[in-house]
Amino acid sequence: MIAEKMKGMVANSSAIRAMFEEGNRLAKLYGRENVFDFSLGNPNVEAPEAVKEALISIVKEEAPLELHGYTNSNAGYEEVRQAVAESLNERFQTEFSAENILMTVGAAGGLNVILKTLINPQEEVIVFAPYFGEYRSYTSNVDGVLVEISPDTETFQPKLTEFAEKITPKTKAVIVNTPNNPTGVVYSEETIREMARILEEKQKEYGTEIYLISDEPYRELAFDGVEVPYLTKYYKNTIVAYSYSKSLSLPGERIGYLVIPSEVADSCDVIAAAGVANRILGFVNAPTLLQKVVAKCIREKTDLTYYNRNRETLYEGLIQCGFSCIKPQGAFYLFVKSPIEDEKAFCEAAKRYNILLVPGSSFGCPGYVRIAYCVAYETIIGALPRFQELAKQYFQR
Amino acid sequence: MIAEKMKGMVANSSAIRAMFEEGNRLAKLYGRENVFDFSLGNPNVEAPEAVKEALISIVKEEAPLELHGYTNSNAGYEEVRQAVAESLNERFQTEFSAENILMTVGAAGGLNVILKTLINPQEEVIVFAPYFGEYRSYTSNVDGVLVEISPDTETFQPKLTEFAEKITPKTKAVIVNTPNNPTGVVYSEETIREMARILEEKQKEYGTEIYLISDEPYRELAFDGVEVPYLTKYYKNTIVAYSYSKSLSLPGERIGYLVIPSEVADSCDVIAAAGVANRILGFVNAPTLLQKVVAKCIREKTDLTYYNRNRETLYEGLIQCGFSCIKPQGAFYLFVKSPIEDEKAFCEAAKRYNILLVPGSSFGCPGYVRIAYCVAYETIIGALPRFQELAKQYFQR
Incomplete structure (x- = not known):
């Protein structure tokens, strides 16, 4: 049944x-x-250890009604979103404010929220093989069509020629995941620049907007001093889905955020709709105690x-x-x-x-x-x- | 866009x-x-106060890797589910075990999970006006069709004659919410018995299974000593969506559960699929720390x-x-x-x-x-x- x-x-x-x-x-x-x-x-x-300390001090010090209550906005506590925005600005020389941040039930929650916000049935979502298998389900949840780019098994960087060929007027989103699950590969700045160029060109050709969704649970897990480019700086229509699951080892607590920059096409509509999507998909808001914990631990590694x-x-x-x-x-x-x-x-x-x-x-x-x-x-x-x-x-x- | x-x-x-x-x-x-x-x-x-104490003692005493990690099953911690099952059995003389309980991101999460599990596009979900407006969105999320029963403004009990008339071979689920948002009315045992009788009859007539989904965030908020019937005891195909949002004043923390009794048609499939739905909708699992807190506070009011x-x-x-x-x-x-x-x-x-x-x-x-x-x-x-x-x-x- x-x-x-x-x-x-x-x-x-x-x-x-x-x-x-x-x-x-x-x-x-x-x-x-x-x-x-x-x-x-x-x-x-x-x-x-700071996570433990933050949990205890917040529970001891804050008024339970506010601490455990619904947040005024489905996007989360204003001060938490402001703290996330400022931390990103400091690290990546971006210019976000609280309104660009939506706290989510992990990156998995964030991805479902943004796909719900953007994708009409039959619109296409491009992914680069190998990719996290859940993207298939998330796309199916909104009746979108997953379009796969075949893997470059030499470098596991995305195959950009095939990418350019597979973009159609129905392409609404592209999901990238760098550092990558399952390969561990970090997409190079050169790759990102070329990807952005292709996207700009195709948007112009088709008169469409194509959103680049950067799924970043592994952002902080980079070795050998490698830089992981912050994608909003390379392509205007970029949305970031972040998670504290790996960076603070909190996968079970379900806490992350979306960044929807003001430069994104129709950003006001996208931000408003993502808040509504967060509610109607049943997340309502990211767990409130954990919102406050990550804000307090924003410099922890x-x-x-x-x-x-x-x-x-x-x-x-x-x-x-x-x-x-x-x-x-x-x-x-x-x-x-x-x-x-x-x-x-x-x-x-x-x-x-x-x-x-x-x-x-x-x-x-x-x-x-x-x-x-x-x-x-x-x-x-x-x-x-x-x-x-x-x-x-x-x-x- | x-x-x-x-x-x-x-x-x-x-x-x-x-x-x-x-x-x-x-x-x-x-x-x-x-x-x-x-x-x-x-x-x-x-x-x-016990919630605060539980939060602090759990954070102080439990190993962080297990406390904040993914649960082995998307349904949640085995011992938490067992505690919930036993508490229900004690209160309502039911016979649930851990496998019948799926911890969720609040009742809103639970409802989205169970609708995703059950509803094919164009299948019908019956609600009784007045009803919580989000049911419309949740049903739309899975491309179901919401069928409204008009309100009985004398008593705000469900209109059962109209209900019987509006059940069709496409009816897959019925959502009830008692004590009710927005009326505060508790559906009487007589109402529930008659509703169950109609559902049994219609299932037989059409050779279908119709799932009664009981949305129960207000179960504990009953006055004047009124009894709120536990619906699984009246109708075999009943699924319960519960939330601690009101009973423990934790709405922002997003913690609740689904009860999928073994008596439900195809219960094994429904339980397995609900676990998968919890994952692919992006909830993954209910927040882990809060799972442990509610288990510890199971007798709190x-x-x-x-x-x-x-x-x-x-x-x-x-x-x-x-x-x-x-x-x-x-x-x-x-x-x-x-x-x-x-x-x-x-x-x-x-x-x-x-x-x-x-x-x-x-x-x-x-x-x-x-x-x-x-x-x-x-x-x-x-x-x-x-x-x-x-x-x-x-x-x-």
């Missing part, structure tokens, strides 16, 4: 669920410490050295085993080439070593697997000899 | 926004204490005597002025007959006395106005002389 649209989604979802249950089954058989679960993007670095050690150790270990993988400069994923074409079979083989990976097909890029290295360092150290055993099946050294 | 569907919603929404701004304008002119804002359902009773004093005082005062209004036994609203047919004009007239009311048209029931009495007692005392002045325009005494 469930809705037709949901049937396929439940079936797909069962694959991840099955992996989760497989993990539990293996843990029972071999002990949790002997299962190497690289399947989930759940941060392993604790929230900064997660422990990048932890993730970086994981990245270096796992990357080096896998290369030594014979696997091929681009060395990414961001996020907490490695996107490794499957030694056999059928990467799902490879994931099954890895499972026999108690190693859990996610097939690239889930990201529109078969032939690869995603390894989430946001795990305990010990998990990586324990897994490497098993990766070595696994590699022997495929590589002659 | 915003989506067509959003345009009308923004326009409607501006009416409430305009009221909010009007309130601010009046407050600047006359002082906040001289503005009598009865427009919002934002509780004026503080969250119980809001201060009903506060609301009851407001109810009695305002009701008596309005009747003495000459207004007509049913005396409701639940929620924190009075639904007052407008002394003139055009209730929007009446709201305008009230505004000249700095009194802010919501027109019944917003609830599918013109000719009436909603007064939210979840305000300071002083606001009611201060407003009564003004209501008296206002009444003189309409009633000869």
Whole structure:
């Protein structure tokens, strides 16, 4: 009796669920410490101590009616939005004010809000493979059409020639995600400039507005001193969806924001409609206590050295085993080439070593697997000899 | 450039926004204490002290990674769901377990999740006027068709003859809300029994399953010792959407749950799909810290005597002025007959006395106005002389 649209989604979802249950089954058989679960993007670095302090002091000091009440605006507390705007202005030399910020139930909430705001049925949303599989569902939620750009497996930068070809008069939005899930790649400034140029040109050609939606849960997770360009500075019609899930290790708390710059076409309408969308989609407002916490912790950072050690150790270990993988400069994923074409079979083989990976097909890029290295360092150290055993099946050294 | 569907919603929404701004304008002119804002359902009773204590002790004692991390299941923490199930079983002699409970981003989140789970485009969702206006948006979000049953303005119990007539083979869900927003009326056990009988009969006649969705943010707000029937006990295909917004005064924190009983048709599929819907709609999971807080505060209650004093005082005062209004036994609203047919004009007239009311048209029931009495007692005392002045325009005494 469930809705037709949901049937396929439940079936797909069962694959991840099955992996989760497989993990539990293996843990029972071999002990949790002997299962190497690289399947989930759940941060392993604790929230900064300042988050705990902020939670306690806010709960102790603020009046409960205001602290836990509905916010006057569905966009969130004015002072929280102002704090976010000022912090962005300071970091990226932008010129946002509170009205450009809408606090959301994580980036997932923000993306659903902005797609609801912008997309008419049958309008097209472009994504670059490999991409976070949820974009497909989010686009389907508003009856939009997902258009995929095929992956450049050399660099995992977006293929811009194909991009230009696939923009049509029905293109309403483009989603980018940099640093990228699942590749970890940071889109270069050159890439962004060229992407912006193409978008400007196509807008002129078709007389349309095309919104570039930058999904940025991994913005703060960049290594080797690499700069992650702030996209609103390169293209006028850019909207940012941010999340504190990874930057403050608060994925369960569901807190993030949208930036809708005043330069965006029809920005007043878009801002007003996004507030309404936040309400009617059932979010109503971002959780209020957490709004105040992130404002108070706006300069806090997660422990990048932890993730970086994981990245270096796992990357080096896998290369030594014979696997091929681009060395990414961001996020907490490695996107490794499957030694056999059928990467799902490879994931099954890895499972026999108690190693859990996610097939690239889930990201529109078969032939690869995603390894989430946001795990305990010990998990990586324990897994490497098993990766070595696994590699022997495929590589002659 | 915003989506067509959003345009009308923004326009409607501006009416409430305009009221909010009007309130601010009046407050600047006359002082906040001289503005009598009865427009919002934002509780004026503080969250119980136990909520504060739970927040602090959980933050102090629990490991941050688990506390703020994604929950293993999108349905929420197993132990929280178990605590909710057991509390319901104890109170209502039901037989739920953790698997029947899905923690949600408030009841608004829960309703969107269950409609996404169940409704195919063009399927019908029945509501009884007057009804919470958001049901229209939630149904539209999934391309369903809202079917209204006209109000019985004598009792504000649902009109069951019209209900039976309007059920078709396309009817997939019925939303009830008792205690009711905006009338405060509690549906009687007799009403519920007859509604269940009609639904059973129609299911048999059409060979369909019709889900009764009980939206229960006001369940705990019942006066005069009235019992609010627990609907799963009367009709097999009942799903409950609950919120802690009013019962624990936590509307901004966005925490509630769905109950999907095992007796529901295809319950396994519905439960699995609702978990997926929670994820793909962008909620992902209910805020984790608050999940733990409500489990710890499961026996806490809001201060009903506060609301009851407001109810009695305002009701008596309005009747003495000459207004007509049913005396409701639940929620924190009075639904007052407008002394003139055009209730929007009446709201305008009230505004000249700095009194802010919501027109019944917003609830599918013109000719009436909603007064939210979840305000300071002083606001009611201060407003009564003004209501008296206002009444003189309409009633000869």
